[in-house]
């Protein structure tokens with residue numbers, strides 16, 4: 473009886489230790505609204521991480537630059553103040569991984585099928601591996617979508633962008649893209665764009681529609697042209713020391729949660745952008761223009777020189793390997 477009592481006490485004690493063990497916290501910081509492809513995918517990951525690890529891991533998602541702005545969040549990740557981010561691929565230059573700017577080349581991907589050949593294939597995997605040397609593990613690519621131009625005057629031809637101050641993400645390729653049409657690029661943190669557009673600090677910008685709509689940029693931009701001239705997507709990244717310090721079983725469960733979140737993210741991205749476009753149209757605040765095939769070709773031609781000018785920045789071989797997969801050939805324009 474005594475022995476049974478002692479055993480029961482031991483069991484109760486060990487159960488309470490397991491139940492009260494503090495969860496491992498993953499702070500996941502990002503700059504867009506919760507109701508965007510990235511925001512929703514981050515929440516999905518948090519949910520699956522809790523389920524698969526049986527609450528051993530708690531992912532805290534901080535949207536809308538609540539913790540850090542673009543540049544600061546990368547520094548915070550390297551310092552270990554946050555554990556996980558999903559910056560857009562245009563924002564890896566300051567980390568010294570310029571190759572990610574290959575995704576910014578204008579018109580390089582025709583559609584998501586083209587894009588996924590890269591992000592879900594060996595080229596994508598080798599790009600993620602480049603982060604290792606920076607103390608970062610690249611886990612996955614998540615889609616947002618293709619960008620469109622907006623401004624307060626109509627944009628139908630490349631000449632319509634001439635002289636305009638256009639907000640861009642911190643990418644040299646995007647800088648060159650804007651210069652190719654005579655616009656003046658202005659790098660600015662995402663959290664500052666709405667204000668800059670509403671006060672006239674910049675005249676226009678480029679966004680996937682989900683970002684434009686959820687930041688209410690359509691309320692301060694009278695014209696939107698669905699150029700789909702370039703891609704905006706994300707790499708989900710973690711602090712390497714943190715990641716490698718996790719118990720192997722937990723890391724495996726988180727890898728599974730990430731796999732499922734990637735399927736989810738890439739499934740909802742187009743739907744989210746479509747819904748946002750409907751909302752922008754419904755708002756009546758922005759004239760939405762669909763360029764003709766010829767008008768879109770004029771943008772393609774005007775921006776083609778960016779491919780030659782910026783090849784060395786990302787590496788000519790990398791660029792060629794992508795052309796080979798997608799069939800894009802700027803010299804044929």
Ligand code: LMR
Nearest residue numbers: 503504559560641662683
């Ligand atoms: C931007 O700065 O425009 C985007 O990178 C924001 C984001 O994370 O989608």
